[in-house]
Amino acid sequence: MSDVEVRKVGQHEFVATNDRGASVPVGRAGANGSFSPVELLLAAVAGCAVVTAETLVHRRVGDGLTARARDVRPAGAHELDEVPVTLAYDVSALTDEQRAALDTTVRRAIDQLCTVSRTLRKAPPTPLHLP
CATH class of the missing domain: 3.30.300.20 (K homology (KH) domain)
Structure with missing residues (x-):
């Protein structure tokens, strides 16, 4: 089982990470370079x-x-x-x-x-x- 943490890294910019070191950028709909x-x-x-x-x-x-x-x-x-x-x-x-x-x-x-x-x-x- 894995928890996911989403941390703010900038204005309207976030990064989701898991405990295995994987990460994915998260943002608002339409934001470039993120989901x-x-x-x-x-x-x-x-x-x-x-x-x-x-x-x-x-x-x-x-x-x-x-x-x-x-x-x-x-x-x-x-x-x-x-x-x-x-x-x-x-x-x-x-x-x-x-x-x-x-x-x-x-x-x-x-x-x-x-x-x-x-x-x-x-x-x-x-x-x-x-x-």
């Missing part, structure tokens, strides 16, 4: 899906796996209506039956193992603690 908090959420759900699917996809079709998550909400809204995730990989060498089997396997793995998408479906409380 907005919503983009980090999108990266988390797409990252979880692609990490979960990686071995399954690689065994059947090789490299070239990518994931994309989209920000779906009305302009100016402060919550997402949905977080669609798309995986992309080349299935041209597979038969229809092999494609269907891979689709089922990948969907099942993500549904059962992807902590981020499972958590979003559950919508757990997010208590805020202040000094």
Whole structure:
């Protein structure tokens, strides 16, 4: 388990770090060189899906796996209506039956193992603690 800390490093500039030494710049939406908090959420759900699917996809079709998550909400809204995730990989060498089997396997793995998408479906409380 890992906690993440987000520290202010400048005006509207922050850095998120974990206890393994990784870091990512965080800023307001549209700020150059950083991820907005919503983009980090999108990266988390797409990252979880692609990490979960990686071995399954690689065994059947090789490299070239990518994931994309989209920000779906009305302009100016402060919550997402949905977080669609798309995986992309080349299935041209597979038969229809092999494609269907891979689709089922990948969907099942993500549904059962992807902590981020499972958590979003559950919508757990997010208590805020202040000094």
